[in-house]
Amino acid sequence: MITKYTKFIAGIVTISIFYLASCQQSTPQTNSDQDGRVTELMSQMSVEDKVGQMTQITLSMLMKDNQLNIEELKNAIINKKVGSILNVNGTPLSIEEWHELLTSIQDIATKETTLKIPVLYGIDAIHGTTYTQGSTLFPHNIGMGATRNPDLVKQSAKITALETRASGIRWNFDPALGIARQPLWSRYEEMYGEATVLSTVLGSAAITAYEEDGLDQVTAVASCMKHFLGYSVPLSGKDRTPAYIPDTQLREIFLPPFEAAVQSGTSTVMINSGEINGVPVHASKYYLTDILRGELGFEGLAVTDWEDIIRLHGRHHVAATPKEAVKIAINAGIDMSMVPVDYSFFDYLVELVNEGEVPMSRIDEAVYRILKLKYDLGLFDNAYPEQEAIANFGKASYKDVALNAALESITLLKNEGQTLPLDKNAKVLLMGPAANNHGSLHGSWSYTWQGQDESQFADETLTLKSALEAKIGTGNVTCNTTAVFEDAANTSLDFLKKNAAKSDVIVLAIGEKSYAESPGGIHDLNLEANQIELAKAAYATGKPVVLLIAQGRPRVISPIVEGADAIVNLYRPASQGATATMEILFGDYNPNGVLPFSYPRHAGDILLYDRKHTEEVTEFIPDSYGGGGYNPQWAFGYGLSYTTFEYGDIQLDKKAYAKNETITVAIDITNTGDRDGKLAIDLFVSDLYASVTPSYKKLKKFSKENFKAGETKTVTFTLDGKDLTYINAESQKTLEAGEFTVSIGDKKSTFELK
The missing domain is CATH 3.40.50.1700 (Glycoside hydrolase family 3 C-terminal domain)
Incomplete structure (x- = not known):
């Protein structure tokens, strides 16, 4: 058993030295350097070594009497070659306890194994560093959607990255990019709202904050876009139950946030625990390979959610045996299994590879992504909690960001x-x-x-x-x-x-x-x-x-x-x-x-x-x-202020545009009250006629502006062709000529697209 605090106290003495060192940028390795290191390491790995890297288990498997069980840890890492661990054993740990725990794990991985491959630790830090005592927690994403403020999302995510990395953890299972369109669903609060563009813009802001400094830096963590795809609209409203989504809606409503996340550089993806139109996403090559890899061009690591491979047998009934479930999921495109409570995945997959049921090329593809992420995160250069990161935990300024986020939500x-x-x-x-x-x-x-x-x-x-x-x-x-x-x-x-x-x-x-x-x-x-x-x-x-x-x-x-x-x-x-x-x-x-x-x-x-x-x-x-029309208690975008605002007419720079032209939309807004106030401004576009039934309107742009009492501001947005496209009956993006209406507040203006 490990002894609490001893290693941490020694580390405290060296904080200032490490902090100074962290301010000096190390020479980044090129992609070819990383590729070479990964390829060289893989050439030394057995089938068991590789499958172990694809295995993720929960921390509670390794605990006994609320203490880390070193013998079981050795069994997991040395005998079963486990490459990733997640979660916490019930209650949050202090920084000291996290550092001691992770040090014990990496000691075995890097000192008692032949290949010395560090363990990748993952955590759900979805509105702050969830499982660390004293961390700063921010409004859930549904509240962040109410702010209409990407900068606040980015600030909150950056602090989450800092405090998660300070805890010694380098992989965060966030952001959730589903669209909140089923209010019965118990994970509704984790979404940014019912409009696709909210998840697209705010989710990308979070990813940028998590990763922009470079994954090997103490200010960054690997992000994880989740849950790909269509998880947020179970027909029953119950979690992990089937969704029924036409392909046109899937591509128009649910896919864009993930497309933007890939473009923003997210490192990993977690897969939808449910199923779409009767097909479990974990079993679907169409979703996991054709769309995720082929269409979106995602090159990172794909991880399951909790027990989702084994549930292909026990819950979805698409696999006759647990072993067949592993075969289906891996061949569909899964790279890492969040097993997470036993070693069955490891045992089954080794057998499947040896039997030729899962090709070695599929294993190598998955392991390459896992090892590359570990290299990118700097784990091979320093697998241990970085003492210099502790200075980034618990700053008083973080509370100000949390307060501002709550106020604006x-x-x-x-x-x-x-x-x-x-x-x-x-x-x-x-x-x-x-x-x-x-x-x-x-x-x-x-x-x-x-x-x-x-x-x-x-x-x-x-x-x-x-x-x-x-x-x-x-x-x-x-x-x-x-x-x-x-x-x-x-x-x-x-x-x-x-x-x-x-x-x-x-x-x-x-x-x-x-x-x-x-x-x-x-x-x-x-x-x-x-x-x-x-x-x-x-x-x-x-x-x-x-x-x-x-x-x-x-x-x-x-x-x-x-x-x-x-x-x-x-x-x-x-x-x-x-x-x-x-x-x-x-x-x-x-x-x-x-x-x-x-x-x-x-x-x-x-x-x-x-x-x-x-x-x-x-x-x-x-x-x-209430009639049969749109009759909510309060409409999307509704919210009162202690001041009042008046919208002028919408100004378009032209009345007709070619498909490749930029459309400039401006509007004068006046604070007509006697108090300063901020205003969330939503811009909607309506396609009046289309070859498939158009939506009443779509949120395309939004901003947040501060107005002094009596002040008038001109707020300007730009639209281009991609803002006017929709998915046609053949499931293709299309841009058609015709009339469109743009609306802001109670004002509208119509233009023609030629």
């Missing part, structure tokens, strides 16, 4: 009679299950997988209750909520009735507890009944009521919308989310987040902003049901 949905901002001298009755619960503000992958362990959040991380008390004083806050989301006290109608009269305003923190992946599955998009009843009881008191909604997906709240005086959607704002919420509630910050999705009015009416015209069935549907 939080979305004001209703503000009747200017209920907000609240008076800082107000007496506030605070209730609701999210009022004193960290998890509901943070969501999945927050120090633990499910994000529900309240003991793992630092004392300085505020809940809404503690943030409110810090803002206006404990004497002005009445609250009986507990840290347990499901505690009946949080929605006690008796407590509400006893304390409402002595309060000036009632603030209800409602929404969802934290969850991740399948455990977050739900059968009903409607918010739980006890929270609905709490809101109705609050309205009955006659006091102004403010709803704060902490949630990872848009839960239907239509029964309580009308009675609320103000409604604020928090998403999962994370470590600085409670502080940001109070800054907005009391007017110290002017809200500017906008919805990255269409907020449904009814659980069974999920029309999206880019719907087809034919999806709007307006005949024979009573007005009492």
Whole structure:
């Protein structure tokens, strides 16, 4: 067993020396140098050596009594040749513990094996460095989509890279590039929104931040675009269940973020755990080789998600045996299996190669990608945690970025009679299950997988209750909520009735507890009944009521919308989310987040902003049901401010364009209020007529601008041919002549493409 802290203390002494050394750029190796090293190493490897590199196991396999089991570690690395390890054993580790753990792993890999190939360690650090104590957590991607701010995404991802690398880990399973179009889905919060361009632009910004410095630098990690392809729209709404996606939609809606990610230089890809049109993606040569490699030109490492190869047999039933499952997946194009709880993959694949069922060329192709990534990451030059990287962990400035991200994401949905901002001298009755619960503000992958362990959040991380008390004083806050989301006290109608009269305003923190992946599955998009009843009881008191909604997906709240005086959607704002919420509630910050999705009015009416015209069935549907058109509770892009904005007419530099010309779109926008404010500006394009049914409109460009009170700015966008293309009936990108409409705010303008 390893002894905690001893190696770390020795490393601390040398931080300054290493830090100075890290500031001196080493001479980068050329691709030919790397190719030569990889090829030379592969010439020395046996079949077992190569298959071992393709094997990834979870850390818990190597633990005993919460300590690293050195004998099992030796078995994994020396006997089974394991090339990659992932995950954490339940709870987050300190920097010291991560360094000690990884040092023990690399000691065996580089000192007790013949080939001395270092282990590649991977982790899910999807909104901050998830599994390291004291790391900075940022709003989940659904909130980042609400910011419409690629710079904030890039800053957050850069800090995640710095703190992950400081932990000794060089491979991050992020960003998630699915499109959030199934609100029942439990991983909805990990997506940037329902518009393709949000995932395309914001995902690429994250990848750039992770990798732009060079993977061998202490400021970078290898990114992983995921989950390729079509994972985010399971028909049932349950995680890892089938999606049914026409090829035209697959290419128009779901493929572009991955295409952009490849162009941005992502190093790895993780594969969709589900299936598309009855074909498991892990078994599909069409998706994994023809599209991913052939069409997108991706050259990096393809890794499965958790147990997804073995599930081709046990779950998908496309392989008669577990061994056949391995054969199908590897021949389809998988490079590394996240097995991750046994050595069956290793044993089966060695047999398959020796039997000629999997060609050695396929093995060599996969192993080349794995070893090249290890070389690129600098693992062969220094496999150990880099002591100079520690200086990049936990800087005070990181909290400022997290705060800014939360501030720009939080979305004001209703503000009747200017209920907000609240008076800082107000007496506030605070209730609701999210009022004193960290998890509901943070969501999945927050120090633990499910994000529900309240003991793992630092004392300085505020809940809404503690943030409110810090803002206006404990004497002005009445609250009986507990840290347990499901505690009946949080929605006690008796407590509400006893304390409402002595309060000036009632603030209800409602929404969802934290969850991740399948455990977050739900059968009903409607918010739980006890929270609905709490809101109705609050309205009955006659006091102004403010709803704060902490949630990872848009839960239907239509029964309580009308009675609320103000409604604020928090998403999962994370470590600085409670502080940001109070800054907005009391007017110290002017809200500017906008919805990255269409907020449904009814659980069974999920029309999206880019719907087809034919999806709007307006005949024979009573007005009492909202008609049959696009009738969300709040539309995609909606969000209020404490100031007001006025849009001038859209200005086009021409009225007709050739297909190869750039289209310049300008609009004057004025802040007509008396407060400074930021404004998210969305530009939509509508193709009026096409050879396949066109969408009502498509978000093509967006920006975020700051306006002084009374200021007018001219905001300019450019469009080109690729912004006007669509996928035709033959699944090909096409650009057709015709009329198009561009819209910004409440303004529209039409142009012709010749």
